[in-house]
Amino acid sequence: MIGLVDCNSFYVSCERVFQPRLRGLPVGVMSNNDGCVIALSTELKALGVKMGTPAFELQHLVRRRQIHLLSSNYELYGDMSARVQEVLQEFSAGVEPYSIDEMFxxxxxxxxxxxxxxxxxLHHKVRQFTGIPVCVGVAPTRTLAKLANRAAKKIATYQGVCVLQPNSRETQVLLKKIELGDVWGVGRRLVERLAVMGIKSAWDLAQANPKEIRRRFSVTLERTALELRGVSCIEMNDFDEARQRIMTSRSFGKLTDDINEIREAIRQHGQRGAEKLRRQNGLAKAVLVFLKTNPFREDLQQYSPSLVLELPCPTADSREILHTAGQALKRIYRKGYLYQKGGVMLLDLIDADRQQLSLLDTPQTDAERQRSAKLMSVMDELNSRMGRGTIKLGTPSPGAAWHLRCANLTQRYSTRWDELPAARAL
Structure with a gap:
């Protein structure tokens, strides 16, 4: 049996752990640059606010103190997710993270x-040790565990916990009530095509001929049908599986044509990408740098260039990656355009342990490679121990245009010494 633990309104719940005054109030968390609402409390949903609603449309409610909107505090959310995972690991045979707020x-x-x-x-311990409310769904397969979790969240009688036994009457009744669009991995187009065959519910798909489903659709949908029958055939990909490319980008806080500010942004993205690359023990062969203007500003000139440059040799050294990214930026930047976004992508990634060395390598080359790896390892260790950005290449200018708008950012209560919650005497 396998369970799915899903944190309820995760971003909002993280904020409420350290700000109890927000409990029971309509609260939303906004996207990067405070653009739109990406997380909503139950109370905010009850007011008719939808996921993706632009934040400016809700400012009149904020001014009247009818709702509370907060900037995304990803450092806090990531740490709270790790704490939830630690609790689950203590009380289970193993944990497979699926997303920041869902874990098998x-x-x-x-x-x-x-x-x-x-x-x-488990439901009680996570809330007790972290303050995060969760729902737990348990079933023979991951697809059924997803549906069990949905039932635990939507059906009050389950009180946040639903266990579906193989081939039980309860499982059959639940599958007959669930529409195809609510099944994990079944998208809208598949729903329309399956409806033509008379398959309209999760139960219908479970009873369909798997071989016919595979012939007319795909092996993926065949596996979903089998999973609904209780046959486990979907394995989670290793959470630490190496990625084939690494993209780091973000919209600027405001439009800018300042080459120095844009260079700082590219430098920050390049360093972050290099850290991710080293974490998966990889090397990059090439670097792509891109810039974008705002396509919705028709009154402004449009220009969205990109350029790929090959690295002198496969590397994970931030210095070499930033040097190459800087060369690419120099070649694509044009003055007179107001840029909205920039980013860096590391391409043609290989495993560092399987690097094919050149016949022209010398002992000096190997020594330089080892010094580079040792320096990057020390940087990563210090940043991991003392906080991201403790050691960095180049100091960003305060107030630069590329910095995110975070007008309503809360404290990073659990990861920064200078932002720890403070108790005040009455």
Whole structure:
């Protein structure tokens, strides 16, 4: 059996852990640059606010103090997610992260009669140790665990915990109630095509002939149909699986044509990408740099260039990556345009342990490679121990245009010494 633990309104819940005054109030968390609402509390949803609503459309409610909008505090959310995972690892046979707020949990070795009680304890322990409310769905397969989790969240009688036993009457009743569009991995176009065959519910798909589903659609949908029957055939990809390319980009806080500010942004993105590359023990062979103007500003000239430059040799050294990215920026930048976004992509990634060395390599070349790896390792260790940005290449200018707009950013309570919650005497 496998469970899916889903944190309820995760971003909002993280904020409420350290700001209890927000409990029971309509709260939303905005996207980068405070653009639109990307996380909503139940109370905010009840007011009719939808996911993706532009923040400026809600400012009249903010001014009247009817709702509360906060800037994204990803450092806090990432740390709270890690804390939830630590609790799950302590009380289960293994954890497979699916997203920042969802994790599959293995229940190998548990008797069926113990599962419900253990799932309830897990539900309680996460809330007790982290302050984050969760819902728990347990079933024989990951697809059914997703549906069990949905039932735990939507059906009040489950009280946040739903355990579906193989081929049980409860599982059949639930599958008949669930529409195809709510099944993990079944998109809108598939729903329309399956409806032509008379398949309209999760139960219908479970009863369909798997071979016919594979012939007319895909092996992926065949596996989904089998999973709905209780046959486990979908394995999670390794969470730490090496990526084939690494993109780091972000919209600027405001439009700019200042080459120095744009260079700082590219430098920050390049360093972040290099850190991710080293984390997966990889090397990059090439660097892509791009810039974009605002396509919705028809009154402004449009220009969205990009350029790929090959690195002298495969590397994860931030210095070499930033030097090449700087050369690319110099070649694509044109004055007179107001840029909205810039980014860096590391391409043609290879495993550092499988690097093919050149016949022209010398002992000096190998020594330089080892010194580079040692320097980057020290930088990463210091940044991991003391906080991101402790050691960096180049100091960003305060107030530069590329900095994000975060007018309503809360403190990073759990990761910054100078932002720890303070208790004040009455």
């Amino acid at each position: 949990v293995r229940f190998d070795g548990f008797e069926s009669a113990q599962l419900l009680e253990h799932a309830r304890q």
